[in-house]
Amino acid sequence: AQKITQTQPGMFVQEKEAVTLDCTYDTSDPSYGLFWYKQPSSGEMIFLIYQGSYDQQNATEGRYSLNFQKARKSANLVISASQLGDSAMYFCAMREVGGGSQGNLIFGKGTKLSVKP
Amino acid sequence: GAVVSQHPSRVICKSGTSVKIECRSLDFQATTMFWYRQFPKQSLMLMATSNEGSKATYEQGVEKDKFLINHASLTLSTLTVTSAHPEDSSFYICSARRLAGGPTSTDTQYFGPGTRLTVL
Numbered sequence: 001a002q003k004i005t006q007t008q009p010g011m012f013v014q015e016k017e018a019v020t021l022d023c024t025y026d027t028s029d030p031s032y033g034l035f036w037y038k039q040p041s042s043g044e045m046i047f048l049i050y051q052g053s054y055d056q057q058n059a060t061e062g063r064y065s066l067n068f069q070k071a072r073k074s075a076n077l078v079i080s081a082s083q084l085g086d087s088a089m090y091f092c093a094m095r096e097v098g099g100g101s102q103g104n105l106i107f108g109k110g111t112k113l114s115v116k117p
Numbered sequence: 118g119a120v121v122s123q124h125p126s127r128v129i130c131k132s133g134t135s136v137k138i139e140c141r142s143l144d145f146q147a148t149t150m151f152w153y154r155q156f157p158k159q160s161l162m163l164m165a166t167s168n169e170g171s172k173a174t175y176e177q178g179v180e181k182d183k184f185l186i187n188h189a190s191l192t193l194s195t196l197t198v199t200s201a202h203p204e205d206s207s208f209y210i211c212s213a214r215r216l217a218g219g220p221t222s223t224d225t226q227y228f229g230p231g232t233r234l235t236v237l
Contacts, residue, residue: 037228043208045161045228091160095224103214104151105226107160 003027004092004108011113013082020067021077021111023092031097034075035105036066039089048090051075079113087115120144121213123229130201131237138196138232140211146191147213151226152184155208167194201236208233 005024013019025034036048051059051066059066067076079086089112093105120143130136140150148169153161165175165186173186183205185197194213198205212228 033224035226043210043231043233045210045212045231047225047227050225103149103224104163104166105212106163109160 002108003106004094006092006108006111008111009109011111013079013113013115015084015115015117016081018078018080019082019113021079021090021092021113023075023077023108025073025075025092025094027073027094027096029096033095033097034066034068035093035095036064036075036077037091037093038086039091039110041088045091049077082115084115084117087113089113121211121227121229123211123232125232126230127233127235129235129237132202133200136198136201136234138198138209138211138234140194140196140213140229142192142213142215142227145213145215147194147215148191149214150188150194151212151214152186152194152196153210153212155210155231157208161210164196198234201234203236206234206236 003026007022032053034051038046038048049059049061049064049066051068058068063080065078089110091110092108095105122141124139150167152164154164155161163176164179165173167173167186167188169188169191175181183199188194208231210231212226214224214226216224
């Protein structure tokens with residue numbers, strides 16, 4: 001079973017509008033972390049935002065916010081005021097603390113976001 | 118933010134040769150580094166976890182004799198693709214884990230810029 005599911009292979013958004021990228025996860029570990037990364041066409045992976053499983057508030061970093069719904073096991077990324085430079089692949093990832101994991105990130109399949117001028 | 122460098126960024130080699138890729142954490146010590154492989158339009162696939170001073174842990178299906186990993190210091194890990202073949206052509210990305218000093222779930226992984234390997 002997939003641990004990280006991103007159901008939107010591709011998304012379009014108009015410049016200056018907000019967009020939500022979906023991510024659901026599956027884990028039985030009570031302690032985990034959720035991450036979002038941006039991968040532009042150059043290939044580098046850029047860390048955007050982090051949410052811990054015990055965090056009470058949703059994480060925010062500038063124009064990025066994470067809509068964390070623990071009971072639903074979802075961690076959607078919200079990008080406000082989209083810019084042309086936001087066009088990229090976006091990956092949701094999870095780190096489980098227990099279960100013998102060495103702390104590696106488990107990635108979803110990604111969502112390709114295209115911002116239209 | 119923390120910086121991870123990767124060298125070379127692009128390499129083209131003949132089938133049968135070996136290629137070494139270096140991954141360095143430039144401004145922090147990384148006891149754990151990870152090596153990923155990414156095919157076009159696909160997600161990152163973890164190949165192995167590299168711990169400083171010990172043997173790497175390989176994911177199922179990854180040949181350890183083909184993909185040699187050496188984590189010689191707290192800032193350097195190398196991946197050597199031995200006897201490369203065209204099917205090894207891919208985008209290889211390393212990442213270094215920066216310890217947060219608190220719950221391990223908060224540790225951030227910083228990624229290198231990747232190495233595009235083409236085997237002719």
